[in-house]
Amino acid sequence: MPSNGKVARFNAMERTVHWMVAISFLYAALTGLAIWSHKLYWLAAVFGGGPTVRGMHPWGGVVFAVALGLIFRNWRSQMGLDADDRVWLAKSHRYAVHDEEGVPESGRFNAGQKMLFWMQSLFAVLLFASGMVLWWPEAAPRTLRLAAVLIHPLAAIGSIGGIIVHIYMGTAAVPGALRAMVRGWVTPAWAASHHAKWYRDVRKN
Numbered sequence: 001m002p003s004n005g006k007v008a009r010f011n012a013m014e015r016t017v018h019w020m021v022a023i024s025f026l027y028a029a030l031t032g033l034a035i036w037s038h039k040l041y042w043l044a045a046v047f048g049g050g051p052t053v054r055g056m057h058p059w060g061g062v063v064f065a066v067a068l069g070l071i072f073r074n075w076r077s078q079m080g081l082d083a084d085d086r087v088w089l090a091k092s093h094r095y096a097v098h099d100e101e102g103v104p105e106s107g108r109f110n111a112g113q114k115m116l117f118w119m120q121s122l123f124a125v126l127l128f129a130s131g132m133v134l135w136w137p138e139a140a141p142r143t144l145r146l147a148a149v150l151i152h153p154l155a156a157i158g159s160i161g162g163i164i165v166h167i168y169m170g171t172a173a174v175p176g177a178l179r180a181m182v183r184g185w186v187t188p189a190w191a192a193s194h195h196a197k198w199y200r201d202v203r204k205n
């Protein structure tokens with residue numbers, strides 16, 4: 001139930017794990033981009049220089065993989081798509097232009113957020129597996145090494161693209177969302193307008 005006009009949305013553990021994921025992802029992504037392209041090598045200076053970046057990038061990836069594993073454990077059971085979510089996805093073009101007629105109400109997470117969760121989880125597995133091969137190339141056969149050289153940057157581009165959209169949605173596009181992830185609560189009006197089904201359940205309990 002809302003108390004003092006606040007509806008609890010994310011508990012301290014969820015927020016801590018989310019920010020661990022966000023910081024480790026940004027570190028691994030930016031140091032990875034510095035190694036990947038000479039045009040982006042200037043990024044290395046920001047993170048302590050070339051050798052530091054080369055040595056620390058895989059460790060950033062390990063922290064990210066562990067943190068993502070924790071987020072996965074926390075939220076996996078809430079991220080299954082139901083019948084309303086499938087309709088939501090079919091009508092997501094309407095959601096994008098704020099014409100929500102016929103777009104079903106959302107539960108705690110909308111179908112777009114659920115897709116982001118599964119997409120980032122899949123990319124994380126691909127990044128981690130290919131990253132391990134690139135970290136210890138002598139331990140892997142040639143075909144696996146070639147696959148890793150291809151998969152690692154492709155999965156990185158996919159996940160960075162997804163996170164750019166996610167950061168935009170979580171900050172500029174949906175005012176009030178960032179406060180939920182920083183302070184843990186939203187207003188009743190926010191809950192009713194963005195996650196009406198979830199808000200009804202919260203009020204019942």
Ligand code: HEM
Binds near residue numbers: 109
């Ligand atoms: C600076 C970077 C980031 C910002 C500002 C940010 C912001 C947010 C916000 C505001 C929410 C809550 C949305 C709501 O209440 O409905 C959220 C949820 C979430 N975040 Fe992030 N996030 C960032 C990075 C990341 C990264 C790197 C990942 C994963 C690789 C991630 C995965 C998630 C997931 C799975 C959720 C739950 C579903 C969703 O709301 O999309 N976030 N984030």
